[in-house]
Amino acid sequence: MNYEEILRSRGVSVKTTADLSVFIVCPFHDDHDASCSVFKDKGNFHCFGCGETGKFFELMAAIDGVPVRVARREFYEEANVEEVLSNLEHHLLLQDEAVFSVTSFDQDEFHRRFPSVSVHPEALEYAKRRGLSSILIERFDLRWGTRRGSMRNRIIVPVYDEKSRLVAWCGRAIHGEIPKVKKKERTSNVLFGLHELLMIWDRSFLPFNPLIIVEGDFDAEYLQELGYAAVATLGTAGLSPRQLALVLKCAKSVVLCYDNDTGGRKAVEGYVKKDGTIKRGDREKLEELIPTYCLTLPEGKDPNDLPPYQIHRYFGQYRPRARKRRRV
Numbered sequence: 001m002n003y004e005e006i007l008r009s010r011g012v013s014v015k016t017t018a019d020l021s022v023f024i025v026c027p028f029h030d031d032h033d034a035s036c037s038v039f040k041d042k043g044n045f046h047c048f049g050c051g052e053t054g055k056f057f058e059l060m061a062a063i064d065g066v067p068v069r070v071a072r073r074e075f076y077e078e079a080n081v082e083e084v085l086s087n088l089e090h091h092l093l094l095q096d097e098a099v100f101s102v103t104s105f106d107q108d109e110f111h112r113r114f115p116s117v118s119v120h121p122e123a124l125e126y127a128k129r130r131g132l133s134s135i136l137i138e139r140f141d142l143r144w145g146t147r148r149g150s151m152r153n154r155i156i157v158p159v160y161d162e163k164s165r166l167v168a169w170c171g172r173a174i175h176g177e178i179p180k181v182k183k184k185e186r187t188s189n190v191l192f193g194l195h196e197l198l199m200i201w202d203r204s205f206l207p208f209n210p211l212i213i214v215e216g217d218f219d220a221e222y223l224q225e226l227g228y229a230a231v232a233t234l235g236t237a238g239l240s241p242r243q244l245a246l247v248l249k250c251a252k253s254v255v256l257c258y259d260n261d262t263g264g265r266k267a268v269e270g271y272v273k274k275d276g277t278i279k280r281g282d283r284e285k286l287e288e289l290i291p292t293y294c295l296t297l298p299e300g301k302d303p304n305d306l307p308p309y310q311i312h313r314y315f316g317q318y319r320p321r322a323r324k325r326r327r328v
């Protein structure tokens with residue numbers, strides 16, 4: 001994506017330098033000197049005047065005076081998702097229809113029923129304590145389970161499939177007295193977090209190399225927050241056939257990182273058996289289909305239990321690389 005051109009096409013005056021970035025007048029403060037630098041390759045910005053920093057779509061939201069959600073959709077969804085999904089659709093059609101069907105729920109109804117997590121300070125605090133920024137909380141559309149029903153007093157984590165359809169939600173208790181996670185529907189046909197990756201990441205990162213696969217929703221969110229391409233299977237049983245198809249379509253290599261508690265250990269063993277076959281779904285060997293690495297975290301730890309510096313220590317080598325772009 002040519003960020004410089006997008007800025008110019010909106011009448012923003014752009015100061016170029018020989019450097020990796022261009023400078024514009026900052027839309028976040030009363031700027032007279034073009035203090036805001038926009039990186040040419042990724043579109044991220046940083047203002048040397050007011051310190052505001054973020055992604056390109058956040059800058060565009062400020063320039064256009066539209067909600068971040070709208071700007072994000074406009075600039076990323078079309079560019080990234082269309083291309084990937086046109087291929088993906090075809091890919092999935094080649095598979096068994098019955099196995100791959102996805103039932104979805106009405107998103108507006110879901111939003112009416114569960115308010116944004118920000119209405120509940122304690123829940124918001126919990127999400128932030130787990131390392132999620134406001135941007136991520138919005139991106140993953142975290143909701144609050146209010147007072148009644150089986151989802152009461154839980155953070156509701158919606159599960160969107162790769163085409164932005166709401167297929168399930170999980171309730172995560174923020175206090176110890178009720179089980180940690182409760183699932184509303186089957187989630188085995190989606191890769192949690194893939195939707196968000198496709199929406200946000202520059203398409204030069206596709207296919208992901210590698211795609212990190214974890215078990216839990218917050219683990220995937222946390223890793224994404226720290227700059228990794230991570231998705232979650234939301235279960236201990238390994239990849240379902242549809243999940244496998246998605247992985248093969250969207251990744252060039254995978255890193256399996258399942259929780260290392262007892263259940264997690266079982267999951268890894270069940271995941272790729274000793275002879276290399278996948279326990280559930282396809283009988284093909286995962287490693288024959290795609291380069292596969294296993295990453296084990298210290299005893300009893302999930303990614304979300306580790307501070308950022310440790311995450312980078314363990315995952316640093318798996319930072320996704322962008323493809324080299326051809327100059328036109």
Ligand SMILES: [Zn+2]
Pocket residue numbers: 026027028029031035036047048049050051052
């Ligand atoms: Zn500024």
